[in-house]
Amino acid sequence: xxxxxxxxxxxxxVDPEVAAIMMxxxxxxYGNPSSVxxxxxxxxxxxxxxxxxxxxxxxxxxxxxxxxxGGTEADNLAILxxxxxxxxxxxxxxxxxxEHHAVLxxxxxxxxxxxxxxxxxxxxxxxxxxxxxxxxxxxxxxxxTVMHANNEVGSIQPIAEIGKLAKEHGIVFxxxxxxxxxxxxxxxxxxxxDLLTVSGHKIYGPKxxxxxxxxxxxxxxxxxxxxxxxxxRRSGTENMPGIIGFGKACELAGQxxxxxxxxxxxxxxxxxxxxxxxxxxxxxxGPVGEKRLPNNVNVSIRYxxxxxxxxxxxMLGIAASSGSACTSGSLDPSHxxxxxxxxxxxxxxxxxxxxxxxxxEEEIDYVLEQLPKIVERLRMMSPLYDQVIHxxxx
Amino acid sequence: xxxxxxxxxxxxxVDPEVAAIMMxxxxxxYGNPSSVxxxxxxxxxxxxxxxxxxxxxxxxxxxxxxxxxGGTEADNLAILxxxxxxxxxxxxxxxxxxEHHAVLxxxxxxxxxxxxxxxxxxxxxxxxxxxxxxxxxxxxxxxxTVMHANNEVGSIQPIAEIGKLAKEHGIVFxxxxxxxxxxxxxxxxxxxxDLLTVSGHKIYGPKxxxxxxxxxxxxxxxxxxxxxxxxxRRSGTENMPGIIGFGKACELAGQxxxxxxxxxxxxxxxxxxxxxxxxxxxxxxGPVGEKRLPNNVNVSIRYxxxxxxxxxxxMLGIAASSGSACTSGSLDPSHxxxxxxxxxxxxxxxxxxxxxxxxxEEEIDYVLEQLPKIVERLRMMSPLYDQVIHxxxx
Amino acid sequence: xxxxxxxxxxxxxxxxxxxxxxxxxxxxGNAKCGDIMRIYLDIExxxxxxxxxxxFGCGAAVATSSMVTEMVKGKTIDEAMVISNAAVAEALGxxxxxxxxxxxxxxxxxxxxxxxxxxxxxxKE
Ligand SMILES: Cc1ncc(COP(=O)(O)O)c(C=O)c1O
Ligand SMILES: Cc1ncc(COP(=O)(O)O)c(C=O)c1O
Ligand code: FES
Ligand code: FES
Numbered sequence: 025x026x027x028x029x030x031x032x033x034x035x036x037x038v039d040p041e042v043a044a045i046m047m048x049x050x051x052x053x054y055g056n057p058s059s060v061x062x063x064x065x066x067x068x069x070x071x072x073x074x075x076x077x078x079x080x081x082x083x084x085x086x087x088x089x090x091x092x093x094g095g096t097e098a099d100n101l102a103i104l105x106x107x108x109x110x111x112x113x114x115x116x117x118x119x120x121x122x123e124h125h126a127v128l129x130x131x132x133x134x135x136x137x138x139x140x141x142x143x144x145x146x147x148x149x150x151x152x153x154x155x156x157x158x159x160x161x162x163x164x165x166x167x168x169t170v171m172h173a174n175n176e177v178g179s180i181q182p183i184a185e186i187g188k189l190a191k192e193h194g195i196v197f198x199x200x201x202x203x204x205x206x207x208x209x210x211x212x213x214x215x216x217x218d219l220l221t222v223s224g225h226k227i228y229g230p231k232x233x234x235x236x237x238x239x240x241x242x243x244x245x246x247x248x249x250x251x252x253x254x255x256x257r258r259s260g261t262e263n264m265p266g267i268i269g270f271g272k273a274c275e276l277a278g279q280x281x282x283x284x285x286x287x288x289x290x291x292x293x294x295x296x297x298x299x300x301x302x303x304x305x306x307x308x309x310g311p312v313g314e315k316r317l318p319n320n321v322n323v324s325i326r327y328x329x330x331x332x333x334x335x336x337x338x339m340l341g342i343a344a345s346s347g348s349a350c351t352s353g354s355l356d357p358s359h360x361x362x363x364x365x366x367x368x369x370x371x372x373x374x375x376x377x378x379x380x381x382x383x384x385e386e387e388i389d390y391v392l393e394q395l396p397k398i399v400e401r402l403r404m405m406s407p408l409y410d411q412v413i414h415x416x417x418x
Numbered sequence: 419x420x421x422x423x424x425x426x427x428x429x430x431x432v433d434p435e436v437a438a439i440m441m442x443x444x445x446x447x448y449g450n451p452s453s454v455x456x457x458x459x460x461x462x463x464x465x466x467x468x469x470x471x472x473x474x475x476x477x478x479x480x481x482x483x484x485x486x487x488g489g490t491e492a493d494n495l496a497i498l499x500x501x502x503x504x505x506x507x508x509x510x511x512x513x514x515x516x517e518h519h520a521v522l523x524x525x526x527x528x529x530x531x532x533x534x535x536x537x538x539x540x541x542x543x544x545x546x547x548x549x550x551x552x553x554x555x556x557x558x559x560x561x562x563t564v565m566h567a568n569n570e571v572g573s574i575q576p577i578a579e580i581g582k583l584a585k586e587h588g589i590v591f592x593x594x595x596x597x598x599x600x601x602x603x604x605x606x607x608x609x610x611x612d613l614l615t616v617s618g619h620k621i622y623g624p625k626x627x628x629x630x631x632x633x634x635x636x637x638x639x640x641x642x643x644x645x646x647x648x649x650x651r652r653s654g655t656e657n658m659p660g661i662i663g664f665g666k667a668c669e670l671a672g673q674x675x676x677x678x679x680x681x682x683x684x685x686x687x688x689x690x691x692x693x694x695x696x697x698x699x700x701x702x703x704g705p706v707g708e709k710r711l712p713n714n715v716n717v718s719i720r721y722x723x724x725x726x727x728x729x730x731x732x733m734l735g736i737a738a739s740s741g742s743a744c745t746s747g748s749l750d751p752s753h754x755x756x757x758x759x760x761x762x763x764x765x766x767x768x769x770x771x772x773x774x775x776x777x778x779e780e781e782i783d784y785v786l787e788q789l790p791k792i793v794e795r796l797r798m799m800s801p802l803y804d805q806v807i808h809x810x811x812x
Numbered sequence: 813x814x815x816x817x818x819x820x821x822x823x824x825x826x827x828x829x830x831x832x833x834x835x836x837x838x839x840x841g842n843a844k845c846g847d848i849m850r851i852y853l854d855i856e857x858x859x860x861x862x863x864x865x866x867x868f869g870c871g872a873a874v875a876t877s878s879m880v881t882e883m884v885k886g887k888t889i890d891e892a893m894v895i896s897n898a899a900v901a902e903a904l905g906x907x908x909x910x911x912x913x914x915x916x917x918x919x920x921x922x923x924x925x926x927x928x929x930x931x932x933x934x935x936k937e
Contacts, residue, residue, distance in 0.1 A: 027456070034453055035655060038444035047441065050432035050624060059428055060728045060745050061737035062421070065813060093487030093626065096644040096654030126644035126653060133643050225655060230444060232487065232626050232657025247641065249527050250490040250520035259520060260490030261429060261619060263626025266660075334454045343455035723847065725870035729814075729822060743845040744870030744914075751846070762846045799828050799874065801839065801850040801866040 026341040028387045032226075032319060033175050033203060033378035034345055039228040039276060042269045046230065049265040057262055058253065067264050074271025078235050081274040082201070082220060083211035090236045090257045091267050095202040095223030097247070098236040099126040099169075101258065102198040102219040105244030106167045107134050110196070114164030116140045120152045120181075121363035122174050127200055128359070131169070144170075149311040150179035150364045157186050167196050172204040176347055176360040176376060177310030178320025180208065187216025196242060202226055202234075206277030207285065207317055218242045224266065228381065229273030233266035280381070285318040288379045291388050295377060296321045298392040303399050305412070309361060309374060319379040322347075324361070324370045327409035328402040333375055336398040342391055347374040369408075421735045422781045426620075426713060427569050427597060427772035428739055433622040433670060436663045440624065443659040451656055452647065461658050468665025472629050475668040476595070476614060477605035484630045484651045485661050489596040489617030491641070492630040493520040493563075495652065496592040496613040499638030500561045501528050504590070508558030510534045514546045514575075515757035516568050521594055522753070525563065538564075543705040544573035544758045551580050561590045566598040570741055570754040570770060571704030572714025574602065581610030590636060596620055596628075600671030601679065601711055612636045618660065622775065623667030627660035674775070679712040682773045685782050689771060690715045692786040697793050699806075703755060703768060713773040716741075718755070718764045721803035722796040727769055730792040736785055741768040763802075814871055815905035821875035826882050829864040835932065838924030842917050847873045851881070851921040855929055858888045865921070872907050872914035876900050880918040889926050895919060 029037075038046075049070070055063025057071050072086065079086045092098040107117070119131050121143050135141040142160040146152050152170060161168075168190050173180045183199055190197035198219040201210055206227040212220055220237040224230050238244060238257065250259030300306050305326040310316055325333065330348025337344055347358030349372060356362070361371035377391070403409040423431075432440075443464070449457025451465050466480065473480045486492045501511065513525050515537050529535040536554040540546050546564060555562075562584050567574045577593055584591035592613040595604055600621040606614055614631040618624050632638060632651065644653030694700050699720040704710055719727065724742025731738055739745070741752030743766060750756070755765035771785070797803040814822070831852035839850040847869030854862035863885055867877040880900050884892040897915040901907045907915060 029457060031450070031453060031455065031457070034450040034458075035448060037446070037448040040445060043441060043444045046444070047437060050437045050440070051434060052431070054429060054431040055737070056425070056428040059425060059737070059739060060725060060813065061425065061732040061739075062735070063423060063425070063737050064428075068813070093491065093657070094654045097487065097642050099644065100642045124644070125646070129643040129646075129653070223655075230657075230659065231655055232660045248491050248494045249523040250493065250518070252519070252523075259523070260488045261617075261625055263487070263624075263660075265624065266626045266657075331454060338455040341456070343449070343453070343457050345453060345455075721868065723869050723873075726822070726874060729819075729871045733823065742870070744847065744873070766846055799825065799866055800868045801848050802868050804830070804866060 026390070028342045028390060030377040030379060030383065030391070031343045031345050032380035033376065035225045035231065036228045036380055038230055038269065039273060041276065042229055042272045045272055046265040046269040049268050057264065058251070070268050071262060071264065074267045077271035077274045078222065081205065081210070081278050082222070082237060083213055084237050085240070088237050088240055090238055090254045091262065092234045092236055092258055093232055093263070094234040095200070095221050096126040098221040098223070098234045099124070099200055100130050101236050101244065101247045102221060103127065103130045103134070103167065103169055104247055106196050106198065106219070107139060108245035109243045110166040114166040116142070116162050116165040118142045118144060118157060118160050118165060118168045120144045120146060120170050122146050122150055122360045123169070123171055124175060124200060124202070127169055127171070146363055148365050149315070150174055150177045150309070150360065151311065151315065152181050154182050154185045154189065158189055161189070161193055161195065165193070165195050167198060169198040169200070171200040172210065173208065173317050174310070174360060175203045176358055177322045177364070178317035179310050180204070180315050180317065183217065184215045191216045203317065206274070206281055207319060209281070212237055212239065224270035224273060227273050227277045229270040230266045233263055233270045235270070284381055288318040291379050291383055291385060292318060292321055294385070295388050295391065296323070298388070299323055299395060302392060302396045307370065309364065309366070321377040322374060324366065324374040325399055326370060326373055327406045327412065328373045328399055330373055330375060332402050333373070333398065336402065337395070340394050342394065345376045347376065348372050419735045420784070421737070422784060423737045424771040424773065424777065424785070425737045425739050426774035427770065429619045429625065430622045430774055432624055432663065433667060435670065436623055436666045439666055440659040440663040443662050451658060452645070464662050465656060465658065468661045471665035471669045472616065475599065475604070475672050476616070476631060477607050478631050479634065482631050482634055484632055484648045485656065486628045486630055486652055487626055487657070488628040489594070489615050490520040492615040492617070492628045493518070493594055494524050495630050495638065495641045496615060497521065497524045497528070497561065497563055498641055500590050500592065500613070501533060502639035503637045504560040508560040510536070510556050510559040512536045512538060512551060512554050512559060512562045514538045514540060514564050516540050516544055516754045517563070517565055518569060518594060518596070521563055521565070540757055542759050543709070544568055544571045544754065545705065545709065546575050548576050548579045548583065552583055555583070555587055555589065559587070559589050561592060563592040563594070565594040566604065567602065567711050568704070568754060569597045570752055571716045571758070572711035573704050574598070574709050574711065577611065578609045585610045597711065600668070600675060601713060603675070606631055606633065613638070618664035618667060621667050621671045623664040624660045627657055627664045629664070678775055682712040685773050685777055685779060686712060686715055688779070689782050689785065690717070692782070693717050693789065696786060696790045701764065703758065703760070715771040716768060718760065718768040719793055720764060720767055721800045721806065722767045722793055724767055724769060726796050727767070727792065730796065731788070734788050736788065739770045741770065742766050813908055817905040818872065818875040818907065821878040821904065822871045825874055825878035827864050827878065828866065830866065831862070831864045836925040836929030838921045838926070838928055840917060840920045840924055842869070842873070842913065847914070847917060849873065849877050849917045849921045851925045853925045853929060855889065858890070860884050860887055860889065860892055867917070869917060870911070870914060872911040873917050875904055876915045876918035879903050880922050884922060889929065892922060893926055895922065
């Protein structure tokens, strides 16, 4: 069967070049970088090179990069680590309503443990207002944590402006850049960011590795205690093959970013416009143009339900994702779509296609050919659609 | 140059069979197991198979396995997670003085945050007395955390007896089995263990993956919050290739354990006895016979310093490790050797050789040929050895 | 971890040994890590004619010991007195951060040996 992978925001394949290097570090250069001997030294060197590759992609210094087991751990380290470090200074944290669970759940955990949380709303395009953040700031605010680009609707946030605000008030500023890394430029200096989360498996690197940028001088309490690796910020034997793969993936991402974006924007717009043209009662979620990630398409298709859409697409070999409650363990549809003001019913029928390096125009044609048929079939089954037809006829 | 790797307790190469499977999951079967589509389903299935492979090696049920980013994280999750879950019940924790830093540092972190810690001493062979544990138990003891086998001197602890004690008193019992997994049998039922830490990279599996066994009914608070993966115990996109590699490594370890042990015990004893025969003023650290891991050799060579030994061995291609202060960032020699009653000066000249599957008798011969020459040369430089020679002569 | 120069001095340490009737001897222990160095000086006029050392310590300790003996041979004692820990480390092309303290051993032992020489001189007078 034909397979069209359009779920790159969930995870990407590892670039073959990246995988090949990693292999060497699994089976040949397997030393522990903490070891004194040659096996250790050769990996230690590679570790520092990878650190540099990550740092370069975000405009940071090598020493400011702490490797973690992924984006989720890095988000936790940033938020819990800052809260612990600054709990005597204040207990107020600001975040937004469209953050990833790795940020939201962590903030809510703190809220349960005596911290105060302000959750900033977003506009209908899924963008946080800088003004709302400004209004939320209190004398005891210790942390602002917002994402660079949203994983569901691709909305890009005004990070530099919020960073300026945070700096003016002396508040630590954390940015979850898991979805933006390698897709749009990031510069921690220009953006005034103190802590920044990145992850390997969203940029053609391996799963199970990520990093937290920690600006020189910013103090965080470690989450994981032990041997004192990563300048005592993150203990545990370093995941060398993972780290080296991540480093390489960052290097490649830096080289390919402009080309990738250009190509993907073309496919993105073709897919988005194609759906709107071919299917009735469709709503595009998220911003259009500059404020949208190059690889994100998100639409709500009324009168059908997300999981049914996904399963039908899957039967044709098309992999996508949905903000439907039915695909998640929780029974609420996507908090992001609800946060943008979508009603339950519409959020329920939403579909995300996220493009990647390997996708072709021909694949987009295939989706545009199949999706209308699927929607048609599902709507025929839908009691909601009935009413629409009836009211039209009458 | 010839290379003889004798540092398997630090980390192991990945078995080629394991590496080959992992490769598939990096580049082909890269789906996110949480996804609804086929790419997700195929990895989800593999995830559950790996869980089963880990569970089998320790006599647990699949559902009791939570994957983590390694042994260090699993130790932290066990200790911090129990402390958080039971803080209202009591604040006393018992551990031993020879634990890995992942346990000791975590316990000390809790001590700084209002918990009470009792650190049990060990005898001169590096073995914890069950009686001492019994005496330390208080009505408010919530956790006993001790290791199964020590990473430096290979001493195997009386886990089943301590487990019995913990059970009698209704105290949660955590065991760090990172060094014993795959080397000696483990059965969480027979040992009455509630929480058990294991790690991939010590058993020819990948770095960056480990697991915590959590007995059904035992409650721990998560360390890393987010998407709710691993039955909400450990959030973050699953490190699929790592997990699958770890599962496979556990399966292989189960099959090979008896053979590996037999072969390594022979090499271990040859190396240990050979050193004692060939070099004067040597002390064997840790127990001999049954109570020692099959792959561990640890000796203190007086009047020479550990790092110098390591560097000299390294120049001949031999990779080992040492409990010398000079090889660690902290400036104290190994807390394990000091805990066993060794004086600073002797702990300083200690050397650990840890055997692995690929080591041969011929490699041991090579070490036994080179080591005495190295010791001779370093002793000639040593101001301490002078005094021995002089006092002998006079 | 170590520079080539450190490894060279560790592998082929210069001036290892003892001295009969030295003009000055200095021994220091590194309180931090328990390492020990002893240095012997042969002084004529105020020129260091010969120097020997013995060290129990890490690679950096051995290398800095060896390096310092090379640096002082043929120098006046005043010149030797101003050789600092940092200068020894620098002469080796640098040391890892966690190993900077090791260079104390060498410079301190040297200064102590010169002190011992002065003491002996005073006693003679
Ligand atoms: C915006 C965002 N933050 C954090 C994460 C978590 O990263 P990871 O999957 O590496 O744990 C993800 C992806 O799952 C994400 O999209
Ligand atoms: C006894 C023991 N516990 C815990 C660990 C930490 O495990 P990991 O290296 O997977 O973080 C190690 C190894 O470093 C160990 O030997
Ligand atoms: S109807 Fe099944 S989860 Fe929505
Ligand atoms: S002198 Fe001991 S660490 Fe160098």
